[in-house]
Amino acid sequence: MKIAKEFRWEMGHRLLCHKGKCFNLHGHSYKLLVEFTGNIEPNGMVLDYFDVKKIISPIIDELDHTVIINKDDTELTKAIRQLNSAHVIVDFETTAENLCLYFLNKIKDADLPKNISEIMVKVFETENTYAEDKIIILKK
Ligand SMILES: [Zn+2]
Numbered sequence: 282m283k284i285a286k287e288f289r290w291e292m293g294h295r296l297l298c299h300k301g302k303c304f305n306l307h308g309h310s311y312k313l314l315v316e317f318t319g320n321i322e323p324n325g326m327v328l329d330y331f332d333v334k335k336i337i338s339p340i341i342d343e344l345d346h347t348v349i350i351n352k353d354d355t356e357l358t359k360a361i362r363q364l365n366s367a368h369v370i371v372d373f374e375t376t377a378e379n380l381c382l383y384f385l386n387k388i389k390d391a392d393l394p395k396n397i398s399e400i401m402v403k404v405f406e407t408e409n410t411y412a413e414d415k416i417i418i419l420k421k
Contacts, residue, residue: 282327283317284326286333289311289312291309293306309406311406312404314403317397318397318399319398321396336391340387343369347368349371349375350375351370351371351375377410378414380404381402381412384402385416393418397418398418402415
């Protein structure tokens, strides 16, 4: 059984390696779709939506209304710091694909119940473009 929840946030970025428009500093109204797969527990739930929010919201809040910057982008880092504007520095190009990995990494480290066997994330940069990835949680 799967359960899913959507989250939205606003964030600025640019792609250092991009030869076109995405090199320019710009922003998106991002959407994250997160799915948890697992057995239904005796309470009738795979995972309480309230707990999904508790896991995901802090990760989203850290990014909302900031500029996410690849650590190699020293020019942008300098400019944003001069503006005293909120930013998050990461060690990857800030593509939707890499943001998927970023989210999966953080979610898998959360205190998830034992019935959860798979986490899937979809990161939408726009209404019609997204990247998707998942991880299987191995039982110990
Ligand atoms: Zn973009």
